[in-house]
Amino acid sequence: MGTTTSLKGRVALVTGAGRERGIGSATALHLARAGAAVVVSAFGGLDVLVNNAGTGIGVGEFADVTDDRWELSWLINVMGPMRLSRAALAHLEKRDGSIVNVASTAGLAAEAGYGAYTVTKHAAVGLTRLLAAELGPRGIRVNAVAPGMIHTDLGAAEPELVAAATGATVEDATRSAVERIPVRRLGTPDDVAAAIAWLAQPGSYVSGAVLPVTGAMVAGLN
Ligand SMILES: NC(=O)c1ccc[n+]([C@@H]2O[C@H](COP(=O)([O-])OP(=O)(O)OC[C@H]3O[C@@H](n4cnc5c(N)ncnc54)[C@H](O)[C@@H]3O)[C@@H](O)[C@H]2O)c1
Numbered sequence: 358m359g360t361t362t363s364l365k366g367r368v369a370l371v372t373g374a375g376r377e378r379g380i381g382s383a384t385a386l387h388l389a390r391a392g393a394a395v396v397v398s399a400f401g402g403l404d405v406l407v408n409n410a411g412t413g414i415g416v417g418e419f420a421d422v423t424d425d426r427w428e429l430s431w432l433i434n435v436m437g438p439m440r441l442s443r444a445a446l447a448h449l450e451k452r453d454g455s456i457v458n459v460a461s462t463a464g465l466a467a468e469a470g471y472g473a474y475t476v477t478k479h480a481a482v483g484l485t486r487l488l489a490a491e492l493g494p495r496g497i498r499v500n501a502v503a504p505g506m507i508h509t510d511l512g513a514a515e516p517e518l519v520a521a522a523t524g525a526t527v528e529d530a531t532r533s534a535v536e537r538i539p540v541r542r543l544g545t546p547d548d549v550a551a552a553i554a555w556l557a558q559p560g561s562y563v564s565g566a567v568l569p570v571t572g573a574m575v576a577g578l579n
Contacts, residue, residue, distance in 0.1 A: 362554045365392030368400040369557065372441065373410025379509045380459060381409040383546030387554045403448040405557045408438035408481075409459040413511050415473025416518070422472040434477035439484055442499075450495040453559045458485045458501040459549070460567060462575055465503055482567055489565030498564035500556040505571030506534055507544040540572035 369388045374381035384407055385395045394400045415422055415430030438458055448454065463471050464478030482501060489499040506512055516530035523530070535541055552570045556563060569575075 362391045362551070362558055364388055364405070364554060364557060364559075367393040367404040367557075367559065368402055369393045369395045369405035369407065370403055370441075370445070371395060371407040371409055372437070376510060378546060379409075379511070380504065380507060380546045380549045381407075383550040384409060384553050387547065387550035388557065391554050402452060403445055404452045404454045404559070406441060406445045406449065406454070406456045407459070407553055407557070408441060408456065409553075410437055411459060411461075411478075411511075413474055413514060415477065416470070416514075417472045418470055419472055427473045430473035430477045431480075434474075435480045435484065438481060442484075442488060446492070446495070446497070449497045450492075453496055455498040455500070455557050455559070455561075455564075456485075456488065456492075457553045457556050458482075458499070459553070460485065460501040460503045462503050462505050462569065462571055464501070465567065465569070466575055485567060486565055493564055498561060500563060500565065501567045502549055502552050502556070503567050503569045503571070504549045505544055505569065505574040506538065507546060507549055507570075509546055512543065538572045538574045542572065544570060544572060 371381050371385045374385045376382060389395045412430060412433045415426045442456055458481050460481045461478040463475045464482040467475050485499055485501040492499055516527055516534050520527045520530040535543060549570050552568055
């Protein structure tokens with residue numbers, strides 16, 4: 358997927374790209390390698406918006422997640438992408454632009470214990486579909502990726518949470534997480550970045566899609 362992607366001459370903005378081993382920094386590098394100038398303002402326009410910034414602060418049993426965490430999850434996982442998308446509209450429509458939202462498998466299916474993360478990622482999927490339907494006539498394509506278990510600071514937290522809850526070691530929790538993934542490895546930030554770059558290419562007919570990047574985990578989503 359990654360090798361033939363071309364974003365030559367395009368300008369891209371990626372949110373949440375500050376962490377060294379996160380999906381955002383991998384995406385910024387991937388888009389740059391595919392030819393895009395990554396950062397807005399100095400480049401005089403915008404072709405691609407990647408709403409990657411997100412938080413897992415709302416993960417937890419339903420009854421345990423505080424109002425503060427619900428509100429922060431909503432602000433960061435939904436209002437941020439909504440506001441940035443709205444601010445970017447005028448730029449994107451002049452340039453065959455596209456928006457890629459970073460959702461999650463938690464936006465497509467519910468699993469116990471994921472609290473506000475599940476609800477807000479479902480909303481991010483809804484936002485993707487609404488914008489695709491509404492912005493298509495304005496020449497803007499809108500898609501999302503739904504990463505599964507990706508080895509980042511946020512992704513690494515999951516086996517740690519399971520270990521803390523069950524008394525297993527983090528190594529054992531990681532091993533049993535990998536056993537749930539048919540391709541038998543955790544995803545990397547670059548796996549997700551390649552999918553984002555492919556969705557962001559100009560001239561594509563793909564819009565309104567939510568692409569699982571999961572190694573076939575929860576294969577019914579594919
Ligand atoms: N790692 C996984 O397994 C996984 C799985 C599914 C979805 N995701 C999604 O991928 C995206 C990137 O996550 P990641 O795994 O690279 O984790 P990460 O924690 O490394 O990255 C999250 C980024 O979002 C930024 N961010 C958080 N709150 C912010 C705020 N209020 N304002 C601005 N920036 C803010 C952080 O600074 C960070 O750069 C998130 O939307 C996450 O929900 C990750």
